[in-house]
Amino acid sequence: xxxxxxxxxxxxxxxxxxxxxxxxxxxxxxxxxxxxxxxxxxxxxxxxxxxxxxxxxxxxxxxxxxxxxxxxxxxxxxxxxxxxxxxxxxxxxxxxxxxxxxxxxxxxxxxxxxxxxxxxxxxxxxxxxxxxxxxxxxxxxxxxxxxxxxxxxxxxxxxxxxxxxxxxxxxxxxxxxxxxxxxxxxxxxxxxxxxxxxxxxxxxxxxxxxxxxxxxxxxxxxxxxxxxxxxxxxxxxxxxxxxxxxxxxxxxxxxxxxxxxxxxxxxxxxxxxxxxxxxxxxxxxxxxxxxxxxxxxxxxxxxxxxxxxxxxxxxxxxxxxxxxxxxxxxxxxxxxxxxxxxxxxxxxxxxxxxxxxxxxxxxxxxxxxxxxxxxxxxxxxxxx
Amino acid sequence: xxxxxxxxxxxxxxxxxxxxxxxxxxxxxxxxxxxxxxxxxxxxxxxxxxxxxxxxxxxxxxxxxxxxxxxxxxxxxxxxxxxxxxxxxxxxxxxxxxxxxxxxxxxxxxxxxxxxxxxxxxxxxxxxxxxxxxxxxxxxxxxxxxxxxxxxxxxxxxxxxxxxxxxxxxxxxxxxxxxxxxxxxxxxxxxxxxxxxxxxxxxxxxxxxxxxxxxxxxxxxxxxxxxxxxxxxxxxxxxxxxxxxxxxxxxxxxxxxxxxxxxxxxxxxxxxxxxxxxxxxxxxxxxxxxxxxxxxxxxxxxxxxxxxxxxxxxxxxxxxxxxxxxxxxxxxxxxxxxxxxxxxxxxxxxxxxxxxxxxxxxxxxxxxxxxxxxxxxxxxxxxx
Numbered sequence: 001x002x003x004x005x006x007x008x009x010x011x012x013x014x015x016x017x018x019x020x021x022x023x024x025x026x027x028x029x030x031x032x033x034x035x036x037x038x039x040x041x042x043x044x045x046x047x048x049x050x051x052x053x054x055x056x057x058x059x060x061x062x063x064x065x066x067x068x069x070x071x072x073x074x075x076x077x078x079x080x081x082x083x084x085x086x087x088x089x090x091x092x093x094x095x096x097x098x099x100x101x102x103x104x105x106x107x108x109x110x111x112x113x114x115x116x117x118x119x120x121x122x123x124x125x126x127x128x129x130x131x132x133x134x135x136x137x138x139x140x141x142x143x144x145x146x147x148x149x150x151x152x153x154x155x156x157x158x159x160x161x162x163x164x165x166x167x168x169x170x171x172x173x174x175x176x177x178x179x180x181x182x183x184x185x186x187x188x189x190x191x192x193x194x195x196x197x198x199x200x201x202x203x204x205x206x207x208x209x210x211x212x213x214x215x216x217x218x219x220x221x222x223x224x225x226x227x228x229x230x231x232x233x234x235x236x237x238x239x240x241x242x243x244x245x246x247x248x249x250x251x252x253x254x255x256x257x258x259x260x261x262x263x264x265x266x267x268x269x270x271x272x273x274x275x276x277x278x279x280x281x282x283x284x285x286x287x288x289x290x291x292x293x294x295x296x297x298x299x300x301x302x303x304x305x306x307x308x309x310x311x312x313x314x315x316x317x318x319x320x321x322x323x324x325x326x327x328x329x330x331x332x333x334x335x336x337x338x339x340x341x342x343x344x345x346x347x348x349x350x351x352x353x354x355x356x357x358x359x360x361x362x363x364x365x366x367x368x369x370x371x372x373x374x375x376x377x378x379x380x381x382x383x384x
Numbered sequence: 385x386x387x388x389x390x391x392x393x394x395x396x397x398x399x400x401x402x403x404x405x406x407x408x409x410x411x412x413x414x415x416x417x418x419x420x421x422x423x424x425x426x427x428x429x430x431x432x433x434x435x436x437x438x439x440x441x442x443x444x445x446x447x448x449x450x451x452x453x454x455x456x457x458x459x460x461x462x463x464x465x466x467x468x469x470x471x472x473x474x475x476x477x478x479x480x481x482x483x484x485x486x487x488x489x490x491x492x493x494x495x496x497x498x499x500x501x502x503x504x505x506x507x508x509x510x511x512x513x514x515x516x517x518x519x520x521x522x523x524x525x526x527x528x529x530x531x532x533x534x535x536x537x538x539x540x541x542x543x544x545x546x547x548x549x550x551x552x553x554x555x556x557x558x559x560x561x562x563x564x565x566x567x568x569x570x571x572x573x574x575x576x577x578x579x580x581x582x583x584x585x586x587x588x589x590x591x592x593x594x595x596x597x598x599x600x601x602x603x604x605x606x607x608x609x610x611x612x613x614x615x616x617x618x619x620x621x622x623x624x625x626x627x628x629x630x631x632x633x634x635x636x637x638x639x640x641x642x643x644x645x646x647x648x649x650x651x652x653x654x655x656x657x658x659x660x661x662x663x664x665x666x667x668x669x670x671x672x673x674x675x676x677x678x679x680x681x682x683x684x685x686x687x688x689x690x691x692x693x694x695x696x697x698x699x700x701x702x703x704x705x706x707x708x709x710x711x712x713x714x715x716x717x718x719x720x721x722x723x724x725x726x727x728x729x730x731x732x733x734x735x736x737x738x739x740x741x742x743x744x745x746x747x748x749x750x751x752x753x754x755x756x757x758x759x760x761x762x763x764x765x766x767x768x
Contacts, residue, residue, distance in 0.1 A: 077464070241458065
């Protein structure tokens with residue numbers, strides 16, 4: 001298996017992009033990544049996207065995105081694992097380079113979420129849950145994560161205020177990221193007193209609906225070392241699943257697939273949680289980040305809330321989490337999220353993160369999940 | 385890169401399966417493949433599916449199908465390239481084994497097409513075309529392929545009668561396949577005089593709407609050789625794209641992505657068209673098979689019609705095509721098709737195809753395409 005490196009990152013400013021179609025967003029991010037990498041061609045391509053069919057009546061994104069990025073006739077395919085679709089695309093790109101099938105692979109992610117007709121974005125996103133046992137009975141994702149939050153509060157004493165510190169920190173970081181969708185400061189009081197979506201979660205605990213795309217370029221590490229920019233190696237990948245329905249889990253306060261995928265990635269990379277300098281985790285709701293940092297081993301079980309309140313996960317803290325602003329402030333175009341996480345860690349490991357730079361960062365982690373963590377992908381990146 | 389083998393195949397009887405949900409069909413095919421292979425565990429899984437979101441409001445099929453096949457918490461993800469989704473899943477499974485990421489990988493495909501509400505199956509399938517430039521203007525796939533057929537008739541003199549020989553042969557073969565959806569004999573006159581869908585194509589030129597699933601088990605060839613069944617090696621894979629919209633092609637009578645993917649697969653396997661003993665090709669419409677056998681190099685450009693009429697592609701002919709019954713008779717649950725093609729070739733190379741066996745078959749090919757061949761995947765399999 002060949003070592004694989006990230007040699008280019010491409011983002012666009014995310015938001016409600018009424019003026020940009022799915023194909024335009026993808027092409028813009030892809031061309032930004034190609035430009036950043038300096039490569040003169042691409043051998044193969046993946047695009048992570050959750051549900052362009054339900055959002056904009058368009059499937060077959062591999063061919064569509066390759067065509068409009070000017071990359072056809074190269075091999076191109078879409079991957080889907082709900083909100084972890086981008087993380088899966090990364091794994092495919094990694095395998096294509098690692099196996100020797102291709103040398104230069106573009107991995108992108110995209111979601112066009114604000115053009116929905118019909119029952120709207122919440123309905124489309126619910127396709128990540130179990131339609132037959134969850135959605136048909138009326139539950140949607142804010143409701144599912146609210147149950148997880150309530151159970152976590154009950155079991156570990158996690159407080160409403162501790163949870164509010166997650167979006168407050170995310171927005172502090174997002175203010176430093178020019179690509180973030182919501183660049184505004186939040187206070188704990190604002191989060192707690194905002195309109196309730198599903199008790200105990202308010203609207204400011206929930207990641208937004210976003211149009212966006214992201215892309216990276218991968219190649220063999222040996223090739224990457226000959227380029228000008230600092231080479232960033234993908235040293236570990238972990239991928240695991242869980243029951244798709246929340247009610248079938250033993251313990252809804254613990255993200256078992258996250259833990260499994262993290263353990264697999266740590267093993268592959270030969271590192272432990274204490275070796276990680278910073279991480280991008282899947283904070284689709286405030287409680288998700290608290291549960292993710294526990295399952296990743298950054299804090300003890302049940303201590304995600306107090307650690308966040310104490311500032312351990314802020315830039316300058318013990319283990320900075322979501323320096324990009326996370327899903328909450330940066331936005332969450334679901335298929336793009338897993339790829340954008342790689343963009344942020346790569347930017348940090350190159351030392352190019354400007355005002356949000358984590359000093360001396362050598363090893364970073366991304367955690368991207370689908371549904372209520374029925375899918376989880378963890379990638380570990382290191383300065384090579 | 386490790387050599388990869390197919391060690392198990394799993395099918396279910398396809399049709400209008402009102403009594404079976406998507407997850408049930410997948411689990412049944414997956415368990416059949418596991419049983420056929422004799423393995424006691426699976427390390428990772430892929431599922432090809434085109435548009436379960438638009439058909440049954442369900443995405444996140446990796447986690448769902450792993451869960452209901454009893455395979456969670458293994459890594460599991462969905463691939464999508466329209467009707468080539470199954471072919472892409474095969475490529476992913478191949479790369480996962482070839483790279484050394486996993487040893488035993490299950491590759492499945494599934495589509496539940498008969499439970500559609502809203503605008504129906506034709507609307508959902510149109511998501512494989514260019515929504516902005518084709519579908520919004522009213523064209524659907526029968527219309528697109530009808531234009532290709534008309535152009536082929538004009539340019540090469542292909543006749544209506546020659547095209548009718550494709551479904552006639554498919555149904556002759558499907559009568560010999562217990563898994564086929566439509567097991568009934570057709571005549572050339574029946575095909576030509578059937579109700580018109582899009583001139584010159586009649587309803588009997590069009591592959592049907594089907595519920596179905598298929599699965600195979602892959603492992604390293606070294607491991608496969610220690611098992612009881614005849615080892616079948618995947619010796620070549622090719623994958624290419626084209627413009628998603630038909631009107632942007634130089635020549636709509638030629639499947640350029642099919643040709644490119646075939647050339648890549650032939651090169652990787654070190655074989656040429658004349659070395660292929662039989663093939664499963666993507667006959668979504670009668671004209672598709674004629675164009676595919678030309679682009680694959682089995683017949684000269686423009687000679688697909690006369691070769692079919694002359695019986696060259698029948699069982700016992702020079703190059704038997706679609707011994708399974710093809711998409712037309714066997715059925716076309718779009719995400720499952722590319723995987724079922726691998727099942728048929730594996731069964732033939734094992735010498736287990738019963739009354740439809742191609743005698744002495746040592747090398748077979750599958751060609752699976754999405755849209756109007758905006759995506760094409762070719763796999764070459766050989767007795768190891």
